[in-house]
Each structure stands twice: as structure tokens, then as C-alpha cells.
Amino acid sequence: MEAFIDYILQFGNLNRQQIDLILSKASILTLRKDDYYWEAGKRVNQVGFLTEGIIRVHYYNHKGEEITRYFIDENHLILSGPVPEEMYTPSEYLSAVTDCSLIVFSKQDWKEITNTIIGWDAIIQKITARYHKEKIARRSELVSQDAATRYLEFMEQFPSLANRVPLSYIASYLGITPSSLSRIRKNIR
Template identity: 75%
Template structure:
């Protein structure tokens, strides 16, 4: 819980009463490796913040192959939908790669926090803007790079993930085969 509060305070100020309200609405949960935080086709009813572990967003392409879209590591907010009132039914899966700990809020409680704390929406806008900027930068670079450059870039941007994520997921994220990734890793050692 403290990790979540510390994270939020990087984007705005909250007083003790506001922090106590947030804490009173939160629940801490654990996911084990391969557990789903959400599944494609099932409505998401909560907002989460990952305090420990790594999650993977994946989907199946038209050939039935599982594709890794991206990874979520510690200190990331997991929003669902564009607005709090929107029923969000994802077309992707969000699953635990490692054992994970999350702070979660029901959409109802999240909305109450938003309606009660002046400036909450501004804090969230700053967080969302940061995430979108990071995501766009990550994806646009992947398009213009070859496999080796993508892998080296991945190591640079996600140094803590390289030993925590199975190589098959990294290869999928990079858009290359696992055997290509093995060759790339062998050649850069």
C-alpha cells in the first residue's frame, strides 16, 4: 500500500485525510505465476496498481499464435477503459509472469475517490500521459529496428526484466522467433 501512496505523491499532493480515504478503499491481492488479472471477453471491474512482480499483456493473432504486446512491472497503474463509468471488456489477456502483489480498487470505490479528492483527476492525467509517452516511444522504436537492435534496446530499457521473463515472451514481444533470439544473445556475448 505504501508503494502506491508514494507513487501517487510523485504526481501531486494529498493530505493525511485523503491518503486515509484511499487506503480505506484499497485491497491488496496476490497473483501467482500464470494467474490472470483479466481475461479477453470478460468485463474488468477493478483498477490495479502493481507493487511487486511482472505482468504480461498478450493476445492471439488470426493464426492462433499467442503474441506478447507488452510487460508491466512494478509501480504501474492498471486502468481499465477510457472512463471510470465505462464497462471495459478487453480483447487481450493480462497474466502474471511472476508471483505478483497488487493494490486494487473496485470501480465504484475508485469513482468515489475521484469525486471526493480535489485534484485526483489531475494526478491521474499526469500518470496516464507518462504511460502513453513511454508506450509510444517503445512501440515506434520496435518498428524501425532489426532484431538485434530491438533486443539491445529491450535490455537497456528493461534491465530488470531480462532475467524475470521467459525468453519465449521476450521473443514474442520483439516480434522474432525464440531461435532468432537465442542466436542474437549468443552473438552479443
């Protein structure tokens, strides 16, 4: 739980009483590899903070192909929808790539924290702004690069993910086939 508090404190100040309130509302959720944190079409009723493991965000295109949008690794807040304290029905899946541990808050508890702690919204807005900036930077680069460059950039930006995520997921994220990724990896060595 301290990892979550340390993370939040990077974006704003909290006193001991506010920290105690947050901790009193938190619980631990463990996901096994391939378990879903949330599924498309099913209402999300919690906010999470990933303390251990990797979660993959993916969807199915009109051809039924599974497409990886991005990966979430340790020390990232997983908000649900544009307003975290409201119910949300996603169009994507979040599934555990590895065994995962999360700190989770029910929507009701998150709403109570939001309504009780002055400045909580500002903290969450700063976190959200950082996430959006990271996601846009990741996707923007992928669009304009050839496959080999995309892979090399991925390896440079996310070295900790490369050995923890199956190559098929990396290929999907990069927008290439697994066989193309294998050729690229072979040519790079």
C-alpha cells in the same frame, strides 16, 4: 500500500484525510505465476497498482499466435479502459509472469475516490500521459530496428525484466521467433 501513495504523490498533492480515504478503499490481491489479472472478453471490475512482480499484456492474432504487447513491472498503475471508473471489456489478456502483488480498488470505490478528491482526475491524467508516452516510445523504436538492435535496446531499457521474463515472451514482444532470439543472444556473447 505506502508504495502506492508515494507513487501517486509524485503526480500531485494529497492531504492526510484524502490519503486515508484512498487507503480505506484499497485491498491486496495476490496472483500466482500464470494467473490472469484480466482476460479478453471478460468485464474488468477493478483498478490495480502492481507492487511486486511482472504482468504481461498479450493477445492472440488471427492465426491464433500469442503476441506480447508489453510488460508491466512494479510501481505501475493498471487502469482499465479509457474511463477507469466505468466497466470495461478488454480484448487483451493480462497474466502474471511471476508471482505478483497488487493494490486493487473496485470500480465503485475508484469512482468514489474520483468524485470525492478534488484534483484526483488531474493526477490520474498525468499518470496516464506518462504511460502512453512510455508505450509509444517502446513500440516506435521496435518498428524501425533490426532484431539484434531491438534485443539490445530491450536489455538496455529493461535490465530488470531480462532475467525475470521467459525468453519466449521477450521474443514475442520483439516480434521475432524464440530461435532467432537464441541466435542473437549467442552472437552477442
